[in-house]
Amino acid sequence: MIATWNDRYADEVIAVWNEVAVRDGYKEMTAESFAGIITGNVYFDPLCAFVSLEDGRVVGFACGCAGDDLPLGDVAGYITCVVLADGFEDAERAEALVRAMEARFVELGKKQADTLFFNPMQLPWYVPDTPRHEHNNAPGVPTGSLLHKTLQRLGYVERAIQCAMYLPLGGFEVPESILAKEEKAAASGYRVEMLDAAKHGGVHEMLEALGNPLWKKEIGRSLEDGTPVVVAALQGRVVGFAGPVVRQANGRGYFAGIGVEKEHEGHGLGSSLFFRLCEAFQSIGTDYMSLYTGSNNPALRIYERAGFRTAKTFATMRRELGQ
Numbered sequence: 001m002i003a004t005w006n007d008r009y010a011d012e013v014i015a016v017w018n019e020v021a022v023r024d025g026y027k028e029m030t031a032e033s034f035a036g037i038i039t040g041n042v043y044f045d046p047l048c049a050f051v052s053l054e055d056g057r058v059v060g061f062a063c064g065c066a067g068d069d070l071p072l073g074d075v076a077g078y079i080t081c082v083v084l085a086d087g088f089e090d091a092e093r094a095e096a097l098v099r100a101m102e103a104r105f106v107e108l109g110k111k112q113a114d115t116l117f118f119n120p121m122q123l124p125w126y127v128p129d130t131p132r133h134e135h136n137n138a139p140g141v142p143t144g145s146l147l148h149k150t151l152q153r154l155g156y157v158e159r160a161i162q163c164a165m166y167l168p169l170g171g172f173e174v175p176e177s178i179l180a181k182e183e184k185a186a187a188s189g190y191r192v193e194m195l196d197a198a199k200h201g202g203v204h205e206m207l208e209a210l211g212n213p214l215w216k217k218e219i220g221r222s223l224e225d226g227t228p229v230v231v232a233a234l235q236g237r238v239v240g241f242a243g244p245v246v247r248q249a250n251g252r253g254y255f256a257g258i259g260v261e262k263e264h265e266g267h268g269l270g271s272s273l274f275f276r277l278c279e280a281f282q283s284i285g286t287d288y289m290s291l292y293t294g295s296n297n298p299a300l301r302i303y304e305r306a307g308f309r310t311a312k313t314f315a316t317m318r319r320e321l322g323q
Contacts, residue, residue: 002100005049010034012058013051016085024145025312027124027134038080043067043120048077048104052084052093059088062097063121066108071118076318077105078119082147094150106321115141115151115317117162117292127166127290127311134250135164135290140314148315156317161295165308169253169282169289172307178275181268188234190264192272194280195222195229195238202237210259218244218256228284230276232260232269239264242273245280251287253278271302278306 003009010031017029029037038044043065052060066077082097084090102113122137139162141148152158182192195203203223207216222229222244232240240260248254255277260269281289292314293299 001053005046013061025125050100060084064101075111076114077110080121139292140316143313156319160316162292162314163310164292164312166311167308185267195231206238242277247286253281253286253289
């Protein structure tokens, strides 16, 4: 039997999560974190959260979300999770939970179901083979997991494989190859350095040119409050950035992204920005960095040259609904 959400199920759902989802690497849930990530999320929809019941006991949980103001939100609903307790991981039960979420998406006028990093219900997970270092969200569904296999059976298309990458920062050094690139770029007037409001201009114009709303918000705010940002500048005018440089409470280095204006590409600025970002994190006592990138993204090679390793892979998947 499948039932829609009721708060009385919360303790049992958390118990199933801590029994099963942690084996896929997800972080354990408490009542507080479950409310913060799921039921207290502004996009939580009790009609898009389901429990699978056996003799009145919760043996499975599934949750999705939707919102017209989300990226792709006018057409897409997001699948957050499907977990089944030990002994109840049968295909029929898993598929029924996915179908229940899909039906709700259709009721809401959505035309597709996605597993994607735009999902606002961010599920933290532990980086394998580390001292419980964690990443703050999952950029899709873990490859090989119950949900991944279920979506494959239901005809979801794998649109990309996201590589979750990890680097401990204890022994990080900027390599000679980057120093050589910086020297060459300097001959053309470029500098990669920490943002200094008294020295650099054009940050807002650069952000406008890059056209990323998240970057515009976060880097603009960093400019106002003095949070460190690494920038590439041409004779004082900012043409690229990496950051902000923020050490999270768990020791992880948080940053929103890296960008270089198109007309200033080809000078090695992106590589230099990234390596100097790693150096900046190291300088403020950050323990590690984790990030994700597409398996076919050329930036993967930059990360590998910096010493990152692929720690886990996730699939972004989609199915057109009503087909």
